[in-house]
Amino acid sequence: MRQGSIIRLSGGLALSLTLSAGFATGATGATGAVGSNRFPTTVHAANGVVRIATRPTRILSLSASATQMLYAVGAGRQVVGVDKYSTYPKNAPRTGFTGYESNAEDYLRLRPDLVVFAYDTNHLVEQLAKLSIPAIVLPPATSLASVRSQFVELGQATGHLAAAKSAYTSMVRKIASAVARAKASGRNKTYYIEFDPTFYTATSNTFVGTLFSRFGMKNVADSAAKAASGYPQLSAEYLVKANPQYVYLADTVCCGQSAHTFMSRPGLSVLRAVRQHHVFRINDSVASEWGPHSIVQMVRDIASSLESRRRTGASH
Amino acid sequence: MARRSIGPATSLRRSQRPTASAPLRLFATEAVEADEIVPTKLRVSQLAVAVVFLAVAMAVALMLGPVDLSPRTVLAVLVSHLPFIGYHPRMLTIDGAIVWQLRLPRVVLGALVGSMLASAGAAYQGVFQNSLADPYLLGVASGAGLGATVAVVEMPRLASLSFDPIPLAAFVGAIAAVGATFALGRSAGGRNTSSLVLSGVAVGAFFTAIQTFLLQRDTPVLGQVYSWILGGLATAGWGEVRLILPYVAVASVALVSARRLLDTLSIGDEEAKSIGVRADRVRLFIVAAATLGTAAAVSVSGLVGFVGIIVPHTIRLTVGPSYRRILPLSVLFGAGFLVLADLAARTVLQPGEVPLGVVTAFLGAPFFLIVLRQSRRAL
Numbered sequence: 001m002r003q004g005s006i007i008r009l010s011g012g013l014a015l016s017l018t019l020s021a022g023f024a025t026g027a028t029g030a031t032g033a034v035g036s037n038r039f040p041t042t043v044h045a046a047n048g049v050v051r052i053a054t055r056p057t058r059i060l061s062l063s064a065s066a067t068q069m070l071y072a073v074g075a076g077r078q079v080v081g082v083d084k085y086s087t088y089p090k091n092a093p094r095t096g097f098t099g100y101e102s103n104a105e106d107y108l109r110l111r112p113d114l115v116v117f118a119y120d121t122n123h124l125v126e127q128l129a130k131l132s133i134p135a136i137v138l139p140p141a142t143s144l145a146s147v148r149s150q151f152v153e154l155g156q157a158t159g160h161l162a163a164a165k166s167a168y169t170s171m172v173r174k175i176a177s178a179v180a181r182a183k184a185s186g187r188n189k190t191y192y193i194e195f196d197p198t199f200y201t202a203t204s205n206t207f208v209g210t211l212f213s214r215f216g217m218k219n220v221a222d223s224a225a226k227a228a229s230g231y232p233q234l235s236a237e238y239l240v241k242a243n244p245q246y247v248y249l250a251d252t253v254c255c256g257q258s259a260h261t262f263m264s265r266p267g268l269s270v271l272r273a274v275r276q277h278h279v280f281r282i283n284d285s286v287a288s289e290w291g292p293h294s295i296v297q298m299v300r301d302i303a304s305s306l307e308s309r310r311r312t313g314a315s316h
Numbered sequence: 317m318a319r320r321s322i323g324p325a326t327s328l329r330r331s332q333r334p335t336a337s338a339p340l341r342l343f344a345t346e347a348v349e350a351d352e353i354v355p356t357k358l359r360v361s362q363l364a365v366a367v368v369f370l371a372v373a374m375a376v377a378l379m380l381g382p383v384d385l386s387p388r389t390v391l392a393v394l395v396s397h398l399p400f401i402g403y404h405p406r407m408l409t410i411d412g413a414i415v416w417q418l419r420l421p422r423v424v425l426g427a428l429v430g431s432m433l434a435s436a437g438a439a440y441q442g443v444f445q446n447s448l449a450d451p452y453l454l455g456v457a458s459g460a461g462l463g464a465t466v467a468v469v470e471m472p473r474l475a476s477l478s479f480d481p482i483p484l485a486a487f488v489g490a491i492a493a494v495g496a497t498f499a500l501g502r503s504a505g506g507r508n509t510s511s512l513v514l515s516g517v518a519v520g521a522f523f524t525a526i527q528t529f530l531l532q533r534d535t536p537v538l539g540q541v542y543s544w545i546l547g548g549l550a551t552a553g554w555g556e557v558r559l560i561l562p563y564v565a566v567a568s569v570a571l572v573s574a575r576r577l578l579d580t581l582s583i584g585d586e587e588a589k590s591i592g593v594r595a596d597r598v599r600l601f602i603v604a605a606a607t608l609g610t611a612a613a614v615s616v617s618g619l620v621g622f623v624g625i626i627v628p629h630t631i632r633l634t635v636g637p638s639y640r641r642i643l644p645l646s647v648l649f650g651a652g653f654l655v656l657a658d659l660a661a662r663t664v665l666q667p668g669e670v671p672l673g674v675v676t677a678f679l680g681a682p683f684f685l686i687v688l689r690q691s692r693r694a695l
Contacts, residue, residue, distance in 0.1 A: 085536075100535050196540060198550050198669070224667045235550065236418050238667030240410055241383040254536065256471050266553025267417035270409050 037161040043153050045136035047125050052134045055159040056114035060107055062099030063118035066138050067092055068291025069151055070116070072167040075158035081110045087285060088293045104128050114157060141207050141290035144172065150290075171292040175299045179214045182303035186215030189306070191246035192239060192273070193219075193287065197255050197265070199234040206230040208287055211299055215306060220244045240267050246305065247273040248280050250287035280305040356579075356638030358645070366648035370427065373652035377423045377659040382666035383414055390415050417553060425552045425560075425616065426658040427651035430623055432564045432613040434650020435571045436606035437624020438631075438642050442578035443599045443606075444509050447632075450624040451610040454516040454603070455493035458523035460614045463489020464544050465527045468537045482544065483559060483615040490611035493519050509599070546671030547618030549658055560612040567609025568647055574602050578639035620654070620673045622680025627653055629683070633690065 040053045058080045061067040067086035070079055082092045083099050097107070099117055104127035107115060115128055115135040125135045136157055141147045148168050155164025191212060193202055202209050204219040209230070212219065220242035224232055234242075251257045259279040263269050273279055282301055286294045378394075379387050389408070393415040396403045436451035444453065452458075467474065467485035474481045497519045501512035531538055549556075577598045580588045585595040614620070627650040628642055635641045657675045664670050 098535060198543060198548075233668040235382045235662055235667045235669060237381050237383045237414050237662075240414050240418065243410060253472055255540065256474060256477075265551065266421060266555070267413040270413040 037156055037159060039159065041156055043136055043157045045153050045157075046139050047120060047135070047137040050134050050136050050157070052114065052157055054113075056134075056157065058110065058112050059114045059116065059158065060095075060097075060110055060112035061086060061092075061116045062097055063116055063138060064088070064285060065118065065141075065289045065291035065294065066116040066150075066154065068289070068293045069138075069154050069164075069167075070158065072171075072292045073151065073155050073158065073160040073164040074167075075154070075160050078158060080112065081107075085285065088291070104131065104133075116154070140288075143207060143210060144175075146207075147171075147290055147292075147295070167292060171296060174296045175211075175214070178296070178299045178303040182306040183215050185306040186212075186217045186302070188216060188218060189246055190218045190220050190242070190244045191248060192221065192234075192242070192244040193248040193282070194251055194257070194262075195231070195284075195287070196251045197257055197261075199236060199239060200231060201234055203230045203232065207290055208298070211295070212302060214299070215302060217246070217302075236265070236267055240270065243270075243272050245272050245276070246278045246280070247271070248282045248287075248302075248305070250282045250284050252281045253284040278305070356636060356640055358641045362635060362641065362645060363648075366645050366652075370648050370652040370655070373655040373659075374423050374427065377426070377655045378415070378419055380659060380663060381414070381419055382662060385411055385414065390419075394420075421554045421557050422549050422552045422658065422662075423655055425549050425557050426655040428557065428560060428564045429549070429613040429617040429620065430627075430654025430657075431568060431647040431651035432560075432609045433620065433623040434627035434646040434653070435568055435643055436610045436613075437650075438628035438639065438646040439571050439574070439578065439602050439606040440624070441628060442581060442639050442642075443602050444513060445582065446513075447629065448625070449513075450622075451606060452619070452621070452624070453513060454497045454607065455519040455523065456490045456607060456610050456614060457619050458520040458527070459493025460486040460490040460611065461541075461545055461619060462493075462523045462527045462530075463487070464618075465530050465537075465541050468540050468544070469530055469534050471537075483556070487611050487615040489523070490614060491607070493523050494607045494611070543671060544618045545673070547614075547620035547673035547676075548661060548669060548671050549617055550662070550669045552616065556616040560616055563612030564609050567605045567612075570605035571602065571609075572643050572647060574598070574605070575639040575643040578602065578643070582637070582639075618671075618673065620676055622676045622683075623650060623654055623657075626676070626680045626683050 039055050040051060043050045043052060055078075057078050059070060059075065059078050060081045061070055061079060062083040064083065064086040067079070067082045068088055070076060071089050071092065076089070076092075080093060081095045081097070083097045084094060085098070086092055086094060095110070099119065100121055101107070101124065102122045104124045107128075108131070112133060115124075115133060117124065117135060117137045118139060120135075120137050125137060128135045134157075136153060138150045138153065141150060151164045151168040152161065155161040193208065193212070195201060201221045202219075203221045203224075204210065204213050205222075209219055220239070221232055221234060224234055224238060247262065249257050249259070249262060258281070259274075259277075262279050263271075263274045268274060280301070282298065286297050286301070289295075379385075379390055389411050392403075392405065393408055393412045395401060396405065396408060396412065397416055433451055437449070440449040440451055440453055441447055443449075463485035464482050466489070467481045471481075494516075497512065497516045500515035500519065501508075504511045504515055527541075531541060577593065580591070580593045581595055581598060588595045588598075610624075628646050631642050631645045631649060635645065654672075654676070657679070658672055661670045661672045661675045664675075
């Protein structure tokens with residue numbers, strides 16, 4: 001049974017390889033002007049040097065952030081499946097996969113010719129390699145520079161290198177314009193961003209933290225972060241004493257939190273952020289993703305939260 | 317102290333004929349014999365030590381925390397909440413919230429949970445005649461764990477509720493698991509305690525299997541469920557205190573008043589019957605009280621382990637095997653112990669938290685081994 005399916009698969013693979021090779025040649029000829037790179041190509045990803053023989057036409061993305069990047073670089077039409085946490089774009093072919101499967105065989109029904117992961121917890125990359133399916137790992141970005149290199153890796157792997165570079169530039173431009181809008185209001189304002197109701201947070205050394213820093217905002221967790229992780233847990237006491245001016249809740253979906261539940265928690269009603277109605281909702285997944293859509297959304301949300309203060313100030 | 321040299325069995329036979337107290341009559345089949353000597357009565361000095369220990373633990377826990385507050389500030393906040401004083405300084409808003417809304421309820425809740433787990437542990441050890449029994453023996457932990465997991469997994473759909481569904485779900489799960497254990501134990505082995513314990517193991521495994529399956533299907537909630545399982549009082553407030561106070565109060569009073577009955581059980585079912593005590597009814601009553609209280613405690617604290625073993629055993633080693641001493645002292649020392657463990661939990665890695673279950677297990681595991689060695693020696 002198993003043997004049969006492998007034989008069928010390799011037959012299918014051979015067919016898709018021939019097809020994609022033809023398509024790639026055609027594409028290179030037609031779109032050479034926009035600078036699509038040639039195949040075979042080698043990509044330097046987090047899981048080492050990955051050789052991709054032909055331009056992939058059946059991409060499986062098991063990372064919500066990678067899905068956003070794939071669509072941003074124009075590789076959307078090559079995507080045949082995305083994991084269940086990929087919520088953007090809405091029309092992406094969602095599957096029930098999580099990226100934490102234990103057996104790479106599960107993915108074979110989609111006949112992928114490139115698989116993209118955010119984490120490789122169960123040695124799936126190695127399993128796929130045995131089946132001659134290239135896979136690249138794009139781990140959580142720690143800075144815009146690492147977002148840029150992931151764009152380049154994906155662009156190269158999918159045959160959209162030039163588009164990847166311009167997608168990155170366009171993202172950076174959108175970020176800059178949102179920051180310019182609200183930077184004056186954000187300067188030196190203290191904030192706290194929450195990932196769950198037990199006060200797990202992120203310092204300004206994390207990627208999400210650097211987005212706040214662009215507005216000149218100060219993270220109340222910074223002085224608490226002895227742990228190297230950048231995602232420390234605070235105590236309620238510490239948070240009350242730090243008394244942030246802004247609170248961002250990234251646990252509204254996972255943990256049912258809201259400005260109301262936040263201020264109803266013991267001791268938190270005295271916070272400046274609560275008294276000045278500066279408790280904002282940040283989509284849980286947006287705050288933990290580094291795809292272009294999420295980053296721009298996040299930066300715009302921060303800008304709007306700061307502007308809402310300015311409007312309130314003006315009306316008084 | 318000198319009495320410790322007498323072997324436990326001898327001391328029990330000689331001294332622990334129960335008196336004709338009200339709870340005893342409830343379980344009596346016939347008139348109870350008149351009182352005999354009571355040399356294992358709780359001494360005032362022992363009670364005083366326990367009360368002082370609890371008071372000092374609570375005072376220290378109120379003074380210390382991730383935020384440095386002077387004892388003077390803490391006292392000022394406490395005084396400002398006393399009725400009829402009229403002392404409300406404005407500068408205390410932040411410090412006041414820290415002391416009154418965060419530290420004090422946490423200390424009180426730690427005391428309630430600790431006293432409940434320790435006294436329930438002592439009661440279970442008495443009922444099952446097994447020094448390794450703890451309050452989670454009959455499935456409370458796996459039931460509460462499953463309940464909490466379901467609540468966390470379903471949280472996106474439960475967010476509109478006006479209350480936190482996790483404690484309720486944990487409580488219901490715990491009661492359901494112990495209910496199932498009793499139903500199965502009865503049908504399997506009548507009134508035999510070992511069949512009850514075995515069905516507790518089976519129910520525990522079954523509930524844990526469902527919990528593991530749910531977690532495996534929904535990996536993003538793993539962290540949240542895991543931190544609940546490890547236990548802690550990090551988000552505790554007066555709401556949680558109000559939630560469990562009635563259960564813990566009723567259960568503790570019931571257990572403490574059943575202390576003589578527990579001594580009676582230790583002389584054996586037949587002997588108990590000969591002095592007019594229905595052992596099976598006593599067991600049911602004590603286990604029901606201990607379970608109800610434990611379920612309430614873990615619903616707000618998560619699965620804090622080892623307290624139910626460390627505390628009663630330390631007391632047993634110090635004051636002897638009589639439950640007339642062990643139970644009241646477990647209530648007080650258990651409260652004090654958990655208050656101190658929670659103080660460690662919130663200060664060791666400040667401003668982060670060490671899960672409370674990690675602190676108690678870190679202390680409890682080595683202790684557990686000592687107890688094991690001791691009990692082997694006694695054999």
